[in-house]
Amino acid sequence: MNTEENINEQKAENAIKHQGFLGSKPLVEFKGVTKRFGDTCVMDEMDLQMREDDRLVIIGPSGSGKSTLLRVLMGLEPIDKGEIHFDSKPYVSVDSKGRTQTDLATRSKVGMVFQHYTLFPHLSVLGNMTLSPVKVHGMGRSEAEDRAREYLGRLGMEDKLNSYPGKLSGGQKQRVAIARALMLEPKLMLFDEVTSALDPEMVAEIEKVMLDLAKQKMAMMIVTHDMYFAKKIATESVFIAGGKVVEKCDPEIMFNEPKEERTKDFLNKVLHLK
Amino acid sequence: MNYTFDFSVLLGNFGPLFEGLQTTLLLALGANVLGLTFGFVVCLMAMASLWFLRLPAKLFIEFFRCTPVLIQVVWFFYCVPILFNVFFDPITMGILALGLNLIAFNAEAYRAGIQAVPKEHHDACVALGLGPWNKTVHVIFPQALRNAIPVLMTNGITILQQSALVAIVAVADLMYAGKMLATDTYRPLEVFTAVAVIYFLMSLPISQVVTFLERRQDASVER
Numbered sequence: 051m052n053t054e055e056n057i058n059e060q061k062a063e064n065a066i067k068h069q070g071f072l073g074s075k076p077l078v079e080f081k082g083v084t085k086r087f088g089d090t091c092v093m094d095e096m097d098l099q100m101r102e103d104d105r106l107v108i109i110g111p112s113g114s115g116k117s118t119l120l121r122v123l124m125g126l127e128p129i130d131k132g133e134i135h136f137d138s139k140p141y142v143s144v145d146s147k148g149r150t151q152t153d154l155a156t157r158s159k160v161g162m163v164f165q166h167y168t169l170f171p172h173l174s175v176l177g178n179m180t181l182s183p184v185k186v187h188g189m190g191r192s193e194a195e196d197r198a199r200e201y202l203g204r205l206g207m208e209d210k211l212n213s214y215p216g217k218l219s220g221g222q223k224q225r226v227a228i229a230r231a232l233m234l235e236p237k238l239m240l241f242d243e244v245t246s247a248l249d250p251e252m253v254a255e256i257e258k259v260m261l262d263l264a265k266q267k268m269a270m271m272i273v274t275h276d277m278y279f280a281k282k283i284a285t286e287s288v289f290i291a292g293g294k295v296v297e298k299c300d301p302e303i304m305f306n307e308p309k310e311e312r313t314k315d316f317l318n319k320v321l322h323l324k
Numbered sequence: 325m326n327y328t329f330d331f332s333v334l335l336g337n338f339g340p341l342f343e344g345l346q347t348t349l350l351l352a353l354g355a356n357v358l359g360l361t362f363g364f365v366v367c368l369m370a371m372a373s374l375w376f377l378r379l380p381a382k383l384f385i386e387f388f389r390c391t392p393v394l395i396q397v398v399w400f401f402y403c404v405p406i407l408f409n410v411f412f413d414p415i416t417m418g419i420l421a422l423g424l425n426l427i428a429f430n431a432e433a434y435r436a437g438i439q440a441v442p443k444e445h446h447d448a449c450v451a452l453g454l455g456p457w458n459k460t461v462h463v464i465f466p467q468a469l470r471n472a473i474p475v476l477m478t479n480g481i482t483i484l485q486q487s488a489l490v491a492i493v494a495v496a497d498l499m500y501a502g503k504m505l506a507t508d509t510y511r512p513l514e515v516f517t518a519v520a521v522i523y524f525l526m527s528l529p530i531s532q533v534v535t536f537l538e539r540r541q542d543a544s545v546e547r
Contacts, residue, residue: 124447124450124451126450154453164444164451166444168448170445170463181452181458186453230452231451
């Protein structure tokens with residue numbers, strides 16, 4: 051498989067770069083981010099870095115705050131303490147009154163795909179894709195439609211341009227959701243369990259789309275329960291538990307010989323190893 | 325059964341019933357125009373974060389939901405003219421009385437429609453950079469309206485039935501015309517049967533449309 055070879059090459063390249071910290075700048079930096087839901091602390095002074103050519107896979111037990119991490123980065127959840135830098139510029143911070151400040155211009159460089167597609171059912175595929183570019187980013191309608199056609203074409207869905215989401219399969223809906231996020235040309239894509247709601251035979255088609263994106267060197271942060279896919283796509287993996295980063299390393303190391311006991315326990319459970 | 329039905333009494337008397345029917349349709353139409361427009365306004369007020377918008381709207385809705393329509397109609401026809409020294413022609417008063425009731429119920433229908441839009445869609449709007457205005461106008465309201473249409477239509481037919489109540493304050497609607505005819509002919513059973521059939525035939529097509537829409541919406545449940 052061409053894609054896979056390409057990705058393995060890239061991975062090797064990245065591994066070399068990261069050892070010497072060459073070439074790649076940090077894209078996302080969490081600095082002491084704390085996030086509480088009532089009494090539960092889902093992020094406890096968390097530090098986390100991601101480089102601009104990384105594909106970071108986040109794994110961890112349920113309730114460990116994997117999705118919250120992505121939601122915070124998308125500006126969907128306020129934080130209690132700490133700050134996040136994006137592209138070496140302040141992005142999310144907490145002011146003196148405890149309110150979360152989010153830089154909207156930076157937020158528009160982050161795209162997100164959700165578990166439940168979240169296509170707007172009253173708009174056609176084209177309508178879903180052109181809504182934000184036209185209404186928010188002032189793109190001309192015909193230009194937006196051309197771009198939508200191009201993205202859908204890449205995903206093999208140009209014939210569904212005028213279909214409504216209700217007529218699409220789960221896999222097709224999720225492909226449109228990915229294309230809709232790409233329309234805004236984000237620098238970072240967040241994938242929050244995007245295959246969890248899909249029937250098994252549709253998982254592969256979405257994973258292929260994501261591997262294609264990886265080939266185009268899109269920076270991604272991925273929360274997934276599929277450890278095999280995680281290993282395949284990631285250039286970097288992080289295991290979080292109890293609101294902290296327990297282990298962050300190359301996926302080859304994480305999945306084969308994790309250092310931390312908690313990582314081992316977790317991987318043994320999910321990979322059904324003895 | 326000792327009673328022998330004789331529907332022939334109706335034969336020469338469709339004229340007054342038809343006139344009554346026109347008034348009934350006017351009442352229902354007027355009340356629905358008020359209900360659909362101001363119901364939306366009241367819904368927005370009831371969902372506002374400012375208490376001086378929210379509180380009056382909530383009071384208004386609860387008042388009309390928690391009192392019988394019959395009392396609302398009587399109260400409106402007798403108390404409002406005394407309290408505020410205004411009285412329009414009976415049909416306008418009827419439209420206003422029924423309309424206020426429908427505004428309250430439609431406001432609730434709109435609210436339920438808005439709240440039925442999945443939370444994830446609000447998140448998706450943030451992820452797509454849609455601000456509050458664009459989110460409301462292009463994503464939330466169109467979906468909310470689609471969600472609310474079956475209930476709005478059901479409320480609409482309900483008010484058509486309930487418009488019969490204004491007959492007790494002498495508005496010459498279908499029910500009133502039926503009452504007069506029943507007294508004139510001494511044949512209340514035949515006359516009221518005919519009146520019931522007319523109400524039924526007016527409502528049935530709309531309720532069929534509602535059933536169709538609900539079935540279609542169930543089929544395309546979408547997150």
